[in-house]
Amino acid sequence: MKKLIRDPQTVVKDSLAGFAAAHPGLVRVQTDPDYVVRADAPVRGKVGLVSGGGSGHEPLHAGFVGYGMLDAAVPGAVFTSPTPDPILEATKAVDGGAGVLHIVKNYTGDVLNFETAAELAAAEDVQVESVVVDDDVAVKDSLYTAGRRGVAGTVLVEKIAGAAAERGDDLAAVAAVARKVNDRARSMGVALTAPVVPHAGVPSFDISDHEVEIGIGIHGEPGRERIEWEPVDGLVQRLMTPILEDLPFTSSDDVLLFVNGMGATPLVELYIVYDAAASILRERNIQVSRSLVGNFVTSLDMQGCSITLLQLDDELKALWDAPVETAALRWGR
Amino acid sequence: MDGLGTDWAIDWVRRSAAVVGEHRAELSELDRAIGDGDHGENLDRGFRAVLAKLDGASPETPGAALRLVATTLISTVGGASGPLLGTAYLRGAQAAGDAERLDGTAVVALLAAARDGIVARGKAESGDKTMVDAWTPAVDAAQQALAAGGDASAVLSAAADAAESGAEATVPMVARKGRASYLGERSAGHLDPGARSSAYQLRAASDAVAEG
Numbered sequence: 001m002k003k004l005i006r007d008p009q010t011v012v013k014d015s016l017a018g019f020a021a022a023h024p025g026l027v028r029v030q031t032d033p034d035y036v037v038r039a040d041a042p043v044r045g046k047v048g049l050v051s052g053g054g055s056g057h058e059p060l061h062a063g064f065v066g067y068g069m070l071d072a073a074v075p076g077a078v079f080t081s082p083t084p085d086p087i088l089e090a091t092k093a094v095d096g097g098a099g100v101l102h103i104v105k106n107y108t109g110d111v112l113n114f115e116t117a118a119e120l121a122a123a124e125d126v127q128v129e130s131v132v133v134d135d136d137v138a139v140k141d142s143l144y145t146a147g148r149r150g151v152a153g154t155v156l157v158e159k160i161a162g163a164a165a166e167r168g169d170d171l172a173a174v175a176a177v178a179r180k181v182n183d184r185a186r187s188m189g190v191a192l193t194a195p196v197v198p199h200a201g202v203p204s205f206d207i208s209d210h211e212v213e214i215g216i217g218i219h220g221e222p223g224r225e226r227i228e229w230e231p232v233d234g235l236v237q238r239l240m241t242p243i244l245e246d247l248p249f250t251s252s253d254d255v256l257l258f259v260n261g262m263g264a265t266p267l268v269e270l271y272i273v274y275d276a277a278a279s280i281l282r283e284r285n286i287q288v289s290r291s292l293v294g295n296f297v298t299s300l301d302m303q304g305c306s307i308t309l310l311q312l313d314d315e316l317k318a319l320w321d322a323p324v325e326t327a328a329l330r331w332g333r
Numbered sequence: 334m335d336g337l338g339t340d341w342a343i344d345w346v347r348r349s350a351a352v353v354g355e356h357r358a359e360l361s362e363l364d365r366a367i368g369d370g371d372h373g374e375n376l377d378r379g380f381r382a383v384l385a386k387l388d389g390a391s392p393e394t395p396g397a398a399l400r401l402v403a404t405t406l407i408s409t410v411g412g413a414s415g416p417l418l419g420t421a422y423l424r425g426a427q428a429a430g431d432a433e434r435l436d437g438t439a440v441v442a443l444l445a446a447a448r449d450g451i452v453a454r455g456k457a458e459s460g461d462k463t464m465v466d467a468w469t470p471a472v473d474a475a476q477q478a479l480a481a482g483g484d485a486s487a488v489l490s491a492a493a494d495a496a497e498s499g500a501e502a503t504v505p506m507v508a509r510k511g512r513a514s515y516l517g518e519r520s521a522g523h524l525d526p527g528a529r530s531s532a533y534q535l536r537a538a539s540d541a542v543a544e545g
Contacts, residue, residue: 054411077378079369079413108511109412112454116407116416138515145514197370200361204370219369221512222519 008199011056012075019062023327026066030093033086036062037072041094046093048072049163051103051158052087053110054079055286056197056300057218060154063296063328068328069162070103070205076199078300079219087117091126095226097169099127103178105150105160107219117204129144129171131178135187135308137246138215138224149217151296152308156320162196163322177319180199181310185233186246188239189306191262195299214238216260216306218299226241230246236276236302239307249286256290256307256320257281263298265305270294273305280314290320298327336434337485341541342395346402348389348537349394350380356533362447363526367513372414372526377409379418382454396429399443413511414527417455417464418534437485441475444492460508462513462520464527470499471535485544493532500528527534 005011012036020036027036031151042048050062050098052074071094076082089317091256101123104114111132119129135153155205161178162265169177191213197220199255204220207213212235217225227238248253259274263266274293289312297306310316323332352361356512360373366434383405387533399422407419428446433441448468457463475488476497483491501524508520511527 043405076411077375078371080375082372083408083411083415085408107413108455109415112413112416113411115364120539140517145475146510147510149515200365200370204365217511217512221369222516321519 001196003196003198005198008201011198012077015058016062016075017302018054019327026140026325026327027062030089032275034070034085035074035087035090035093036065037090038065038067040202042096044070044096045098045264046100047169047171048091048096049103049158049162049165049174050074050094050100051154052076052082052090052114053105053107054081054219056195057297059288059295060297060330061158061201064155064158064326065328066324067333068166068322068324068326069158069329078199081113084113084116084120087114088120090278091117091121091128092124095126099129101161101165101171101174101178102128102130103154103161104132105154106132106147107149110147123207125329126172129175131157131161131182133182134180135185136189136217137186137229137242138188140216140250151187151189151218153182153187153310154257154304155292156185156256156308156315157181159324160316160319161332162324164221173214181316182312184309184316186243187306187308188243189216189218189262189304190214190235190239191223191299191302191304192222192229193264193303195220195263195302197300212304214221216262216302216304218297219227220299220302228326232272233276236273236279236307240277240280243307244284244310247309247311251285252287254289254312255281255308256292256312258292258310260297260306260308261295262302262304262306264301264303265293267294270305275308277307290317336436336521337395337440338434339392339398340506342398343387343392344541345538346383346398346410348541349534350351350384352533352537353377353380353530359524360530363524363529367516367522368526369512369522372530373410373413375410375414376530378501379406379415383408388443390536394429394431394433395435396426396431401431403509404434404529413531417451417527419452420450421468435485437483437488439473440485441479441534444468444475445472457510459508460506462525462528463510464525464531465495466503466506466525467499467535468530469526475501489535489542493536496532496535500524500532503528
């Protein structure tokens with residue numbers, strides 16, 4: 001499999017080196033253990049936001065480190081949660097005295113490693129709160145699964161909680177805003193192809209040219225069902241219906257519509273998905289007042305997309321519009 | 334001398350590292366079917382780090398050797414298996430305490446503590462299609478072997494056999510924990526990679542007695 005890499009074993013480190021070189025004004029990249037912090041970390045008196053997870057989802061999370069969003073990102077190996085040590089070091093590095101919020105995607109490995117790091121941080125007198133993001137409606141939340149996964153909604157949590165921290169909210173308030181976003185966000189994805197993990201060198205799952213996987217996660221782990229490909233409007237309907245019914249989103253709701261690329265789907269197609277989703281919302285008299293389209297939570301080179309809806313109110317709109325300056329999101333500054 | 338000493342523990346660790354390395358591709362392939370295809374890779378990275386640590390250390394008790402495995406796996410493996418297996422070795426080390434030699438009773442206590450650690454961290458139960466499905470039959474068989482008058486060697490041999498059967502028995506199960514649970518019914522028909530790697534490690538513990 002052709003890849004623009006040196007060695008499958010050094011992909012994460014090599015990429016971090018490039019990230020550091022590209023964005024010296026925004027971030028500092030630490031190695032051994034590996035983590036990325038804001039150039040001005042720790043920010044005195046501000047709640048620090050730390051997120052992390054397996055690599056391969058870029059720009060998540062390092063691309064969201066900077067003013068108005070994350071204070072640190074902790075990348076693990078490709079599709080593998082980081083271990084507690086770098087999470088602990090990153091947590092200490094961004095503690096400006098107001099405590100640290102861990103934003104954790106609901107995957108067993110991420111949860112276990114962040115939990116351990118939070119316990120270690122508490123032992124060193126750093127106040128830590130954790131918010132687990134679980135916006136993926138493809139997984140039934142029941143006793144019979146590990147629960148809903150944290151997927152693209154994570155970006156919205158990080159942006160909005162980051163803005164709350166930047167305006168001076170305390171740790172409990174920032175955590176409350178993060179939970180509010182998670183409670184009001186719903187996502188679902190579709191894959192047309194499987195990603196190729198560099199050290200595996202083969203696609204993460206087998207899927208034929210005429211099939212799609214509905215309800216895909218962000219690690220190429222299979223989703224809800226495998227169906228025959230159909231034109232985009234049908235596929236978007238299959239994502240939108242469970243999303244809309246789950247919260248539920250109802251007529252006269254005000255929403256943010258986020259169409260996220262999984263890495264190898266061109267923007268020209270993502271905008272067609274956006275158009276299809278927007279027209280479904282129009283039919284239901286749901287107002288779209290904010291939007292985001294692009295590759296933000298990717299799955300290496302997987303083709304496909306996810307759709308996220310966030311139910312907005314005045315507070316969330318103001319926090320969404322607040323200035324942000326990171327490698328992958330920047331406005332207002 | 335009665336019971337198993339530090340040599341056994343170190344040999345167990347080396348054999349585990351060897352068997353994980355040997356079956357790296359197989360474990361990742363099992364994971365690819367119902368997870369994300371990196372279990373062999375991650376565990377192999379962890380055990381290589383354990384071997385490197387072992388070269389620079391000279392643990393003086395079985396407990397100390399297992400503690401070294403625990404902290405190294407927790408800080409190098411990542412994912413879910415790092416904290417889960419790391420906790421298993423940590424609790425096993427705590428159960429072994431400062432003892433220089435472990436008899437059958439002590440080995441059963443070690444295995445039970447390791448299993449309890451995995452259950453406490455991962456909150457999985459028997460039948461959820463996880464590594465618990467290798468560990469719990471192993472602990473049960475070890476207890477029976479001890480009750481039947483078996484020594485440490487007999488206890489480990491029984492544990493290893495039961496772990497293997499336990500891993501095989503995960504094939505028809507529908508996963509209820511971990512990444513495979515997202516597949517629901519589609520997870521049936523595949524062997525759980527965590528149960529398989531746990532069975533390999535328990536077999537290594539037994540082989541380290543027999544041939545060590």
